[in-house]
Amino acid sequence: MSKKRAVDPEVAARMAHVTEEILSRSPENVVEPTLDRVAQVMDLLGQPQHTFGLVHITGTNGKTSTTRMVERLLRELGLTTGRFTSPHLHDLRERIAIGGEPIDEERFLAAYDDVLPYVQMVDEASLAAGGPRITYFELLVIVAYAVFSDAPVDVAVVEVGLGGVWDATNVADGQVAVVAPVAIDHTRLLGDNIIDIATEKAGIIKSDAIAVLGVQEDEVMQLLLERCDEVGAAAQVEGLAYGVLEREVAVGGQLVSLRGLAGDYTDVFLPLFGAHQVHNAAMAVAAVEAFVGGGEQPLDADVVRAAFADVTSPGRLEIVRRSPTVIVDAAHNPAGVAAMADAIRESFTFHRLVGVVAVLQEKDASSMLEVLEPLLDHIVVSRSTSPRSIRPERLGEMAVELFGEDRVTVVPNLPDALDLAAGLADEGGVSGAVLATGSITTVADVRMLLGADQRGDRPS
Structure with missing residues (x-):
C-alpha cells in the first residue's frame, strides 16, 4: 500500500x-x-x-x-x-x-x-x-x-x-x-x-x-x-x-x-x-x-x-500486536465465532488465551459466549464505543453463567479492559495471547488503541 x-x-x-x-x-x-x-x-x-x-x-x-x-x-x-x-x-x-x-x-x-x-x-x-x-x-x-x-x-x-x-x-x-x-x-x-x-x-x-x-x-x-x-x-x-x-x-x-x-x-x-x-x-x-x-x-x-x-482482510483473525500477541476478529454471531474458534485452535498454540469481548444488543450474545467458553482461559467483558453495546454488567452476568465467576472480569472501559487482558495473558509467558472480538466496533476500537493501520489495510 x-x-x-x-x-x-x-x-x-x-x-x-x-x-x-x-x-x-x-x-x-x-x-x-x-x-x-x-x-x-x-x-x-x-x-x-x-x-x-x-x-x-x-x-x-x-x-x-x-x-x-x-x-x-x-x-x-x-x-x-x-x-x-x-x-x-x-x-x-x-x-x-x-x-x-x-x-x-x-x-x-x-x-x-x-x-x-x-x-x-x-x-x-x-x-x-x-x-x-x-x-x-x-x-x-x-x-x-x-x-x-x-x-x-x-x-x-x-x-x-x-x-x-x-x-x-x-x-x-x-x-x-x-x-x-x-x-x-x-x-x-x-x-x-x-x-x-x-x-x-x-x-x-x-x-x-x-x-x-x-x-x-x-x-x-x-x-x-x-x-x-x-x-x-x-x-x-x-x-x-x-x-x-x-x-x-x-x-x-x-x-x-x-x-x-x-x-x-x-x-x-x-x-x-x-x-x-x-x-x-x-x-x-x-x-x-x-x-x-x-x-x-x-x-x-x-x-x-x-x-x-497479497490478500488482506483487516479485522479477521488479524494480529495487531506482539508480546503479548493480540488478535482481533470481527465475529459477531454464533456461526462466525465458531469459525473463528476453529481457526484459532488449528493455527495457533497459545498456553493462555484471554478474551476481550464486547457485543451489540441485537446479537445472540449468550450463544456467542457459549462457543467462546471452551476456547478462553479468562474473559474480560467490556463495551465498545458503539451506543448499541450491551451493558458490561449484563454481559458479565451472562458470562458468569457459562464461565464461572473466577474466569470473568467486568471492565466497562475498553482501554482498561485491554490492559488487564494483556497482563493476564502475560501470566501464560511467551505463549500468552489476547483475543478481542464480539463486533466490528470492538475490533475497530482495539485496532485504534494499538495503533494498527487506520485505513483498514496492510500497513505501508
Missing part, C-alpha cells in the same frame, strides 16, 4: 463535517424495506450503476473477505476495479475503493457534492409523503456507484449491507452473484429463521447471472437453486462445480489447492487463517472465472497465486 499522504486541513475539516452529516441520517441497522428512494436517485443521476460490470456478494459470514479476494484477483488480471464493503473500521472512505485503495477525501467529497442535490430532491418528496430521508447506508451506496461510474471502473465488487432483496446495493444487477454461507443473524430485520433470511439474500440473483453458491444447509441450498431456476440464472455449487482440494497450515497462513469452474490451482499461499477463509477463496476463484470467461476459461495459475499472496 502506498504511503500516507498529507491532507489539506480544509479538505480534512470538510470531510469531517460531511461525515457528521452522513452519520446524522438513519443508521445502517435501521432500514426501510424498499429500493424506491435509491432507485429514484439513480434515475436522476442517469443510472450510473449500469455502466460497469458487477460481482455482487451476500451471505451471513465471509462476505467482506470474499469481496476483497474477488477484487484482488480481478485487479491482478489487469482490470480497473471498484470495491464496496461495509461496515468500515475507522473511516467511511474504507468502504469505497478504486484499484484496491480507499478513495481519497477529494474524490469522496466531489462525488458527495455531485449526488447531494438529487438526494435532497428525493428526501423532500419522501418526507412530504410521510416517509424517511435516504439512510446513511443508502447514501454511501449512491456515492459509491457514482464514483465507480465516474472513474470509470471495469468491474465493481460489491458486498451487500444487509440481506439482499431490499439492500440498497441491489439497484444494480450482478453478472455474478455470490452467496456465502447463510446463518442466523439480524433476525429483527431479516427474519428469525434461516429460510426467511436465505430468501432475502437470494434476491441478488438476477436473470441470466451466474450464481456462485457456497456451502449451505440443505434447505437453504434448495431455496437458492429454486431462485436460480425462477430467474434463469446458472447455479454453480461448491462441492460440485468448484471447491477446496487441499489445505494445510503454513507459517503466516495456509497452503491450499483449489478447484475452480474451469481449472485447478495448486500450491496457493493464502495469508489468512481458518478453513472458512479457504472456502471464501474457492468462491472467489469461481466468481472471477464466471465473470471473465463465463466459467469456461481457466485463469493463469501464477495470477491466482500472486493475487492471493
Whole structure:
C-alpha cells in the first residue's frame, strides 16, 4: 500500500463535517424495506450503476473477505476495479475503493457534492409523503456507484449491507452473484429463521447471472437453486462445480489447492487463517472465472497465486500486536465465532488465551459466549464505543453463567479492559495471547488503541 499522504486541513475539516452529516441520517441497522428512494436517485443521476460490470456478494459470514479476494484477483488480471464493503473500521472512505485503495477525501467529497442535490430532491418528496430521508447506508451506496461510474471502473465488487432483496446495493444487477454461507443473524430485520433470511439474500440473483453458491444447509441450498431456476440464472455449487482440494497450515497462513469452474490451482499461499477463509477463496476463484470467461476459461495459475499472496482482510483473525500477541476478529454471531474458534485452535498454540469481548444488543450474545467458553482461559467483558453495546454488567452476568465467576472480569472501559487482558495473558509467558472480538466496533476500537493501520489495510 502506498504511503500516507498529507491532507489539506480544509479538505480534512470538510470531510469531517460531511461525515457528521452522513452519520446524522438513519443508521445502517435501521432500514426501510424498499429500493424506491435509491432507485429514484439513480434515475436522476442517469443510472450510473449500469455502466460497469458487477460481482455482487451476500451471505451471513465471509462476505467482506470474499469481496476483497474477488477484487484482488480481478485487479491482478489487469482490470480497473471498484470495491464496496461495509461496515468500515475507522473511516467511511474504507468502504469505497478504486484499484484496491480507499478513495481519497477529494474524490469522496466531489462525488458527495455531485449526488447531494438529487438526494435532497428525493428526501423532500419522501418526507412530504410521510416517509424517511435516504439512510446513511443508502447514501454511501449512491456515492459509491457514482464514483465507480465516474472513474470509470471495469468491474465493481460489491458486498451487500444487509440481506439482499431490499439492500440498497441491489439497484444494480450482478453478472455474478455470490452467496456465502447463510446463518442466523439480524433476525429483527431479516427474519428469525434461516429460510426467511436465505430468501432475502437470494434476491441478488438476477436473470441470466451466474450464481456462485457456497456451502449451505440443505434447505437453504434448495431455496437458492429454486431462485436460480425462477430467474434463469446458472447455479454453480461448491462441492460440485468448484471447491477446496487441499489445505494445510503454513507459517503466516495456509497452503491450499483449489478447484475452480474451469481449472485447478495448486500450491496457493493464502495469508489468512481458518478453513472458512479457504472456502471464501474457492468462491472467489469461481466468481472471477464466471465473470471473465463465463466459467469456461481457466485463469493463469501464477495470477491466482500472486493475487492471493497479497490478500488482506483487516479485522479477521488479524494480529495487531506482539508480546503479548493480540488478535482481533470481527465475529459477531454464533456461526462466525465458531469459525473463528476453529481457526484459532488449528493455527495457533497459545498456553493462555484471554478474551476481550464486547457485543451489540441485537446479537445472540449468550450463544456467542457459549462457543467462546471452551476456547478462553479468562474473559474480560467490556463495551465498545458503539451506543448499541450491551451493558458490561449484563454481559458479565451472562458470562458468569457459562464461565464461572473466577474466569470473568467486568471492565466497562475498553482501554482498561485491554490492559488487564494483556497482563493476564502475560501470566501464560511467551505463549500468552489476547483475543478481542464480539463486533466490528470492538475490533475497530482495539485496532485504534494499538495503533494498527487506520485505513483498514496492510500497513505501508
